[in-house]
Amino acid sequence: MKKVICIIVFLVFNSYVQAQKLTKDFLVGTWASDTVQIDFSIINKNELNVVSFSYLTGNYFKILGYQFDKNNFYLNTLHEPNDWEALGKFIVVDQDTMVANYVSDSPGPVIYKRLINKK
Amino acid sequence: MNTPFKMKPGRGNMPKTGNGLPTPLRQDNGIELTERYTKGVKTLKKKREEGKTDTGLNIDKTTGFATAKPYEKSFVTNKETKGASIMGGDNKTMATASSYGQGREVENLRKKFVSDSTSTMNRRNRSAELYNATSGGTKPDNLSSGQISSLVKLNKAKRTR
Numbered sequence: 001m002k003k004v005i006c007i008i009v010f011l012v013f014n015s016y017v018q019a020q021k022l023t024k025d026f027l028v029g030t031w032a033s034d035t036v037q038i039d040f041s042i043i044n045k046n047e048l049n050v051v052s053f054s055y056l057t058g059n060y061f062k063i064l065g066y067q068f069d070k071n072n073f074y075l076n077t078l079h080e081p082n083d084w085e086a087l088g089k090f091i092v093v094d095q096d097t098m099v100a101n102y103v104s105d106s107p108g109p110v111i112y113k114r115l116i117n118k119k
Numbered sequence: 120m121n122t123p124f125k126m127k128p129g130r131g132n133m134p135k136t137g138n139g140l141p142t143p144l145r146q147d148n149g150i151e152l153t154e155r156y157t158k159g160v161k162t163l164k165k166k167r168e169e170g171k172t173d174t175g176l177n178i179d180k181t182t183g184f185a186t187a188k189p190y191e192k193s194f195v196t197n198k199e200t201k202g203a204s205i206m207g208g209d210n211k212t213m214a215t216a217s218s219y220g221q222g223r224e225v226e227n228l229r230k231k232f233v234s235d236s237t238s239t240m241n242r243r244n245r246s247a248e249l250y251n252a253t254s255g256g257t258k259p260d261n262l263s264s265g266q267i268s269s270l271v272k273l274n275k276a277k278r279t280r
Contacts, residue, residue: 084183
Protein backbone atom coordinates (compact mmCIF):
# COMPACT_ATOMS: atom_id res chain seq x y z
CA MET A 1 0.00 0.00 0.00
CA LYS A 2 2.85 2.34 0.94
CA LYS A 3 4.52 1.64 -2.40
CA VAL A 4 1.35 2.51 -4.31
CA ILE A 5 1.01 5.80 -2.45
CA CYS A 6 4.69 6.58 -3.13
CA ILE A 7 4.25 5.85 -6.85
CA ILE A 8 1.13 8.03 -7.04
CA VAL A 9 2.90 10.88 -5.24
CA PHE A 10 5.89 10.51 -7.57
CA LEU A 11 3.70 10.50 -10.68
CA VAL A 12 1.75 13.57 -9.53
CA PHE A 13 4.96 15.41 -8.64
CA ASN A 14 6.59 14.37 -11.90
CA SER A 15 3.66 15.57 -14.01
CA TYR A 16 3.70 18.86 -12.06
CA VAL A 17 7.41 19.35 -12.75
CA GLN A 18 6.88 18.44 -16.42
CA ALA A 19 4.10 21.05 -16.68
CA GLN A 20 6.38 23.78 -15.35
CA LYS A 21 9.15 23.16 -17.89
CA LEU A 22 9.69 25.93 -20.37
CA THR A 23 9.88 24.17 -23.72
CA LYS A 24 8.92 25.01 -27.29
CA ASP A 25 5.72 23.00 -26.84
CA PHE A 26 4.89 24.95 -23.71
CA LEU A 27 5.35 28.29 -25.50
CA VAL A 28 3.30 27.48 -28.62
CA GLY A 29 0.27 29.74 -28.70
CA THR A 30 -0.47 33.41 -28.18
CA TRP A 31 0.71 35.30 -25.10
CA ALA A 32 -0.06 38.87 -24.13
CA SER A 33 0.97 41.48 -21.59
CA ASP A 34 -0.65 44.90 -21.20
CA THR A 35 1.29 46.24 -24.15
CA VAL A 36 2.78 43.31 -26.09
CA GLN A 37 1.46 40.25 -27.90
CA ILE A 38 3.73 37.33 -28.77
CA ASP A 39 2.80 34.45 -31.08
CA PHE A 40 4.87 31.29 -30.82
CA SER A 41 4.49 28.58 -33.44
CA ILE A 42 6.50 25.65 -34.73
CA ILE A 43 7.57 25.74 -38.37
CA ASN A 44 9.72 23.34 -40.41
CA LYS A 45 8.98 20.50 -37.97
CA ASN A 46 10.95 21.77 -34.98
CA GLU A 47 11.83 25.44 -35.51
CA LEU A 48 10.30 28.00 -33.17
CA ASN A 49 8.75 30.96 -34.98
CA VAL A 50 8.25 34.13 -32.91
CA VAL A 51 6.08 37.07 -33.96
CA SER A 52 5.78 39.95 -31.51
CA PHE A 53 3.63 43.06 -31.73
CA SER A 54 3.28 46.19 -29.56
CA TYR A 55 -0.28 47.34 -28.85
CA LEU A 56 1.19 50.59 -27.60
CA THR A 57 2.95 51.72 -30.77
CA GLY A 58 1.27 49.47 -33.36
CA ASN A 59 4.64 48.14 -34.54
CA TYR A 60 6.01 44.64 -34.95
CA PHE A 61 9.25 43.88 -33.13
CA LYS A 62 12.27 42.63 -34.99
CA ILE A 63 13.29 39.34 -33.36
CA LEU A 64 17.04 39.52 -32.89
CA GLY A 65 17.28 36.07 -31.35
CA TYR A 66 16.05 33.62 -28.74
CA GLN A 67 17.57 30.95 -26.57
CA PHE A 68 16.51 28.24 -24.14
CA ASP A 69 18.73 27.94 -21.10
CA LYS A 70 17.97 25.57 -18.23
CA ASN A 71 14.38 26.43 -17.40
CA ASN A 72 14.45 29.93 -18.87
CA PHE A 73 13.67 31.35 -22.26
CA TYR A 74 15.49 34.47 -23.49
CA LEU A 75 14.00 36.67 -26.19
CA ASN A 76 15.91 39.57 -27.71
CA THR A 77 13.75 42.11 -29.54
CA LEU A 78 14.27 45.40 -31.32
CA HIS A 79 11.63 48.10 -31.63
CA GLU A 80 12.92 49.56 -34.86
CA PRO A 81 11.27 53.02 -34.92
CA ASN A 82 13.44 54.11 -31.98
CA ASP A 83 16.08 51.35 -31.99
CA TRP A 84 14.93 50.15 -28.56
CA GLU A 85 16.53 46.81 -27.78
CA ALA A 86 15.17 44.67 -24.97
CA LEU A 87 16.26 41.30 -23.67
CA GLY A 88 13.55 39.40 -21.81
CA LYS A 89 14.25 36.44 -19.52
CA PHE A 90 11.04 34.41 -19.33
CA ILE A 91 10.19 32.17 -16.41
CA VAL A 92 7.08 30.06 -15.92
CA VAL A 93 4.68 30.91 -13.13
CA ASP A 94 1.95 28.44 -14.08
CA GLN A 95 0.51 26.79 -17.18
CA ASP A 96 -0.91 30.08 -18.47
CA THR A 97 1.39 32.69 -16.91
CA MET A 98 4.99 33.76 -17.51
CA VAL A 99 7.06 36.61 -16.13
CA ALA A 100 9.65 38.26 -18.32
CA ASN A 101 12.40 40.22 -16.61
CA TYR A 102 13.52 42.79 -19.13
CA VAL A 103 16.99 44.19 -19.46
CA SER A 104 16.67 47.45 -21.38
CA ASP A 105 17.05 51.19 -20.74
CA SER A 106 13.90 50.85 -18.64
CA PRO A 107 14.32 47.45 -16.94
CA GLY A 108 11.73 45.51 -14.95
CA PRO A 109 9.28 42.59 -14.97
CA VAL A 110 6.34 42.14 -17.36
CA ILE A 111 3.60 39.53 -16.84
CA TYR A 112 2.42 37.54 -19.85
CA LYS A 113 -0.84 35.59 -19.90
CA ARG A 114 -1.66 32.86 -22.40
CA LEU A 115 -4.45 34.00 -24.71
CA ILE A 116 -4.71 31.03 -27.05
CA ASN A 117 -3.32 27.55 -26.55
CA LYS A 118 -2.83 26.15 -30.04
CA LYS A 119 -2.43 22.66 -28.69
CA MET B 120 -13.28 62.63 -80.03
CA ASN B 121 -11.70 63.35 -83.37
CA THR B 122 -9.99 66.75 -83.46
CA PRO B 123 -7.55 68.18 -85.96
CA PHE B 124 -4.84 68.50 -83.28
CA LYS B 125 -3.93 67.02 -79.89
CA MET B 126 -3.26 69.14 -76.81
CA LYS B 127 -0.11 68.22 -74.96
CA PRO B 128 -0.02 67.90 -71.11
CA GLY B 129 0.55 71.24 -69.43
CA ARG B 130 -0.88 73.23 -72.33
CA GLY B 131 -4.06 75.25 -71.88
CA ASN B 132 -6.24 73.77 -69.15
CA MET B 133 -4.58 70.34 -69.33
CA PRO B 134 -2.98 69.21 -66.05
CA LYS B 135 0.78 69.20 -65.81
CA THR B 136 2.38 65.82 -65.26
CA GLY B 137 5.18 64.92 -62.87
CA ASN B 138 6.78 68.27 -62.29
CA GLY B 139 5.55 70.52 -59.50
CA LEU B 140 3.43 68.15 -57.43
CA PRO B 141 1.31 69.97 -54.83
CA THR B 142 2.84 69.93 -51.33
CA PRO B 143 0.19 67.64 -49.70
CA LEU B 144 1.45 64.83 -51.93
CA ARG B 145 4.99 65.12 -50.64
CA GLN B 146 6.13 62.30 -48.39
CA ASP B 147 8.20 64.27 -45.86
CA ASN B 148 6.58 66.02 -42.89
CA GLY B 149 8.26 69.33 -43.59
CA ILE B 150 10.77 69.38 -40.74
CA GLU B 151 14.45 68.85 -40.28
CA LEU B 152 15.67 67.65 -36.88
CA THR B 153 18.47 69.74 -35.41
CA GLU B 154 21.59 68.81 -33.46
CA ARG B 155 19.75 69.83 -30.30
CA TYR B 156 17.28 66.99 -30.92
CA THR B 157 20.07 64.42 -31.28
CA LYS B 158 21.74 65.67 -28.09
CA GLY B 159 18.39 65.55 -26.25
CA VAL B 160 17.83 61.92 -27.28
CA LYS B 161 21.24 61.02 -25.83
CA THR B 162 20.55 62.93 -22.59
CA LEU B 163 17.19 61.21 -22.09
CA LYS B 164 18.79 57.82 -22.75
CA LYS B 165 21.39 58.57 -20.07
CA LYS B 166 18.67 59.70 -17.64
CA ARG B 167 16.70 56.49 -18.27
CA GLU B 168 19.78 54.41 -17.54
CA GLU B 169 20.18 56.29 -14.25
CA GLY B 170 16.49 55.78 -13.45
CA LYS B 171 15.80 59.52 -13.51
CA THR B 172 12.71 59.64 -15.71
CA ASP B 173 9.69 61.86 -15.04
CA THR B 174 7.72 60.44 -12.11
CA GLY B 175 4.41 60.99 -13.93
CA LEU B 176 5.40 58.74 -16.83
CA ASN B 177 5.46 55.01 -17.45
CA ILE B 178 8.22 53.96 -19.84
CA ASP B 179 7.33 50.74 -21.63
CA LYS B 180 10.08 48.18 -21.11
CA THR B 181 9.77 46.58 -24.54
CA THR B 182 9.41 49.68 -26.74
CA GLY B 183 10.69 52.61 -24.66
CA PHE B 184 7.41 54.41 -25.38
CA ALA B 185 6.11 56.74 -22.65
CA THR B 186 2.53 56.86 -21.38
CA ALA B 187 1.02 58.96 -18.60
CA LYS B 188 0.69 57.27 -15.24
CA PRO B 189 -2.94 57.02 -14.10
CA TYR B 190 -4.06 59.58 -11.50
CA GLU B 191 -3.40 57.99 -8.12
CA LYS B 192 -5.68 60.09 -5.90
CA SER B 193 -9.39 59.34 -5.45
CA PHE B 194 -12.47 61.19 -4.23
CA VAL B 195 -14.39 59.24 -1.59
CA THR B 196 -17.78 60.12 -0.12
CA ASN B 197 -19.07 58.88 3.21
CA LYS B 198 -22.77 58.00 3.04
CA GLU B 199 -23.21 58.05 6.81
CA THR B 200 -21.63 61.40 7.62
CA LYS B 201 -22.35 62.83 4.14
CA GLY B 202 -18.79 64.15 4.17
CA ALA B 203 -16.06 63.49 1.61
CA SER B 204 -12.31 63.15 1.38
CA ILE B 205 -9.49 62.99 -1.13
CA MET B 206 -7.35 59.88 -0.70
CA GLY B 207 -3.75 59.65 -1.87
CA GLY B 208 -2.26 56.74 -3.78
CA ASP B 209 -1.01 55.31 -0.50
CA ASN B 210 -4.59 55.41 0.91
CA LYS B 211 -3.74 58.30 3.24
CA THR B 212 -6.32 61.06 3.63
CA MET B 213 -5.12 64.25 1.97
CA ALA B 214 -8.14 66.52 2.44
CA THR B 215 -11.57 66.23 4.02
CA ALA B 216 -14.88 68.09 3.82
CA SER B 217 -17.79 67.86 6.24
CA SER B 218 -21.47 68.03 5.35
CA TYR B 219 -21.54 71.52 6.90
CA GLY B 220 -23.29 74.24 4.89
CA GLN B 221 -25.71 71.99 2.97
CA GLY B 222 -22.89 70.10 1.34
CA ARG B 223 -21.17 73.21 -0.04
CA GLU B 224 -17.86 72.15 1.48
CA VAL B 225 -18.14 68.71 -0.17
CA GLU B 226 -19.00 70.30 -3.50
CA ASN B 227 -15.97 72.60 -3.25
CA LEU B 228 -13.72 69.65 -2.47
CA ARG B 229 -15.16 67.72 -5.43
CA LYS B 230 -14.50 70.70 -7.73
CA LYS B 231 -10.92 70.92 -6.44
CA PHE B 232 -10.43 67.18 -7.07
CA VAL B 233 -11.78 67.40 -10.65
CA SER B 234 -9.65 70.45 -11.38
CA ASP B 235 -6.47 68.93 -9.90
CA SER B 236 -6.91 65.56 -11.60
CA THR B 237 -7.68 67.13 -14.98
CA SER B 238 -4.70 69.47 -14.90
CA THR B 239 -2.36 66.73 -13.64
CA MET B 240 -3.44 64.26 -16.34
CA ASN B 241 -3.25 66.94 -19.05
CA ARG B 242 0.27 67.76 -17.92
CA ARG B 243 1.27 64.09 -17.84
CA ASN B 244 -0.21 63.43 -21.30
CA ARG B 245 1.61 66.46 -22.74
CA SER B 246 4.77 65.33 -21.00
CA ALA B 247 4.43 61.80 -22.46
CA GLU B 248 3.82 63.18 -25.94
CA LEU B 249 6.83 65.46 -25.67
CA TYR B 250 8.96 62.64 -24.23
CA ASN B 251 8.06 60.39 -27.18
CA ALA B 252 8.85 63.20 -29.60
CA THR B 253 12.17 64.15 -28.03
CA SER B 254 13.49 60.78 -26.86
CA GLY B 255 13.39 59.14 -30.27
CA GLY B 256 10.25 57.23 -29.21
CA THR B 257 8.44 58.28 -32.38
CA LYS B 258 9.81 57.95 -35.88
CA PRO B 259 10.26 61.48 -37.34
CA ASP B 260 7.82 60.59 -40.15
CA ASN B 261 5.15 59.65 -37.60
CA LEU B 262 5.34 62.83 -35.50
CA SER B 263 1.97 64.47 -34.93
CA SER B 264 1.45 68.15 -35.75
CA GLY B 265 1.43 68.89 -31.98
CA GLN B 266 4.76 67.11 -31.53
CA ILE B 267 6.23 68.97 -34.51
CA SER B 268 5.14 72.33 -33.07
CA SER B 269 6.73 71.42 -29.72
CA LEU B 270 9.99 70.41 -31.40
CA VAL B 271 10.09 73.64 -33.42
CA LYS B 272 9.42 75.73 -30.28
CA LEU B 273 12.27 73.92 -28.50
CA ASN B 274 14.61 74.49 -31.47
CA LYS B 275 14.85 70.74 -31.90
CA ALA B 276 13.47 70.92 -35.41
CA LYS B 277 13.35 73.41 -38.26
CA ARG B 278 10.51 73.76 -40.71
CA THR B 279 11.69 73.16 -44.26
CA ARG B 280 8.53 74.59 -45.85
